[in-house]
Amino acid sequence: xxxxxxxxxxxxxxxxxxxxxxxxxxxxxxxxxxxxxxxxxxxxxxxxxxxxxxxxxxxxxxxxxxxxxxxxxxxxxxxxxxxxxxxxxxxxxxxxxxxxxxxxxxxxxxxxxxxxxxxxxxxxxxxxxxxxxxxxxxxxxxxxxxxxxxxxxxxxxxxxxxxxxxxxxxxxxxxxxxxxxxxxxxxxxxxxx
Ligand code: ADP
Ligand code: 5GP
Numbered sequence: 001x002x003x004x005x006x007x008x009x010x011x012x013x014x015x016x017x018x019x020x021x022x023x024x025x026x027x028x029x030x031x032x033x034x035x036x037x038x039x040x041x042x043x044x045x046x047x048x049x050x051x052x053x054x055x056x057x058x059x060x061x062x063x064x065x066x067x068x069x070x071x072x073x074x075x076x077x078x079x080x081x082x083x084x085x086x087x088x089x090x091x092x093x094x095x096x097x098x099x100x101x102x103x104x105x106x107x108x109x110x111x112x113x114x115x116x117x118x119x120x121x122x123x124x125x126x127x128x129x130x131x132x133x134x135x136x137x138x139x140x141x142x143x144x145x146x147x148x149x150x151x152x153x154x155x156x157x158x159x160x161x162x163x164x165x166x167x168x169x170x171x172x173x174x175x176x177x178x179x180x181x182x183x184x185x186x187x188x189x190x191x192x193x
Contacts, residue, residue: 001117002095004187005088006031007163008179009107010123011153013135015169016101019123022176024099029184031099034087037063037072040079043140053084071110075103076148083110092117097187104159111164119186121179122163126170128153 010016024031037053039060048054055063060080063069070089072082081103088098100110104122111120125131131153135146160166165182169175 001092001114003092003117004097005092005110005114005118006097006099006183006186007107007110007118007120008099008101008123009104009120009159009163010169011104011125011131011156012149013131013138013153014123014125015134015172015175016123018172019167019169019176019179020099020101022172023180023183026176026180028180029187030097031183032091032096034083034098034100036081036083036087036100036102037069038079038081040076040081052081070113071102071106073103073106076145076152081106097183104156108159108162111162119165119182120163121182122160122166123175123179124157124160124166124168125153126168128157 008016008020020033023029024033035049035053037055037060039055039057042048042054046052063082064072068084069082070085072080075081083100083102083106091098102110107120111118128150132146132150135141135149141149167175167178
């Protein structure tokens, strides 16, 4: 494979999307975002085909049957998310750097599949209390969904040691710098990474 896969995982609210967006906006490294499919409804400000391919549960089921996914997970009860082969395989073969924002189980699975062709990065929150504050501040989820995401975070943090590297998202600028550096070192073949 000529290109590389960058896996970014973290519990919801740790800042994955913000960090990925910021690195893409800086433009120091040319990343292609892998747009996942999900049956969750779009949040305000999200665009179909940009943030996710928003599909119905029936369409998700059909995509599973047609073998369209590299991996998929029921991340929350009844809420499915999947990485589409069409988003990553040809691009990586063409030599592009494809970035995946993906849950911890999916991230571990994709790393196993792609081995040294993939770099897995785990974004950690400064604390679980701060994570809750950020989810509340983002104001995109109901109180019930926030409780669900925070209690799941405690379990998900147990996967951090399985990743190639970990970045604490305390100061956003520092976390972006650190994540960008890891990606540049990995994709330029720097043995320090
Ligand atoms: P994720 O994609 O991991 O679910 P988001 O990128 O949506 O998380 O971030 C969750 C919320 O936290 C957003 O409102 C974002 O603006 C905010 N946020 C992200 N990083 C930081 C940070 N370092 N300090 C304070 N707030 C942050
Ligand atoms: P959200 O609903 O906050 O956008 O995402 C919830 C969780 O689903 C996040 O941890 C996100 O990384 C994960 N996720 C997004 N796309 C995929 C995917 O294609 N596969 C898997 N396994 N998880 C995903």
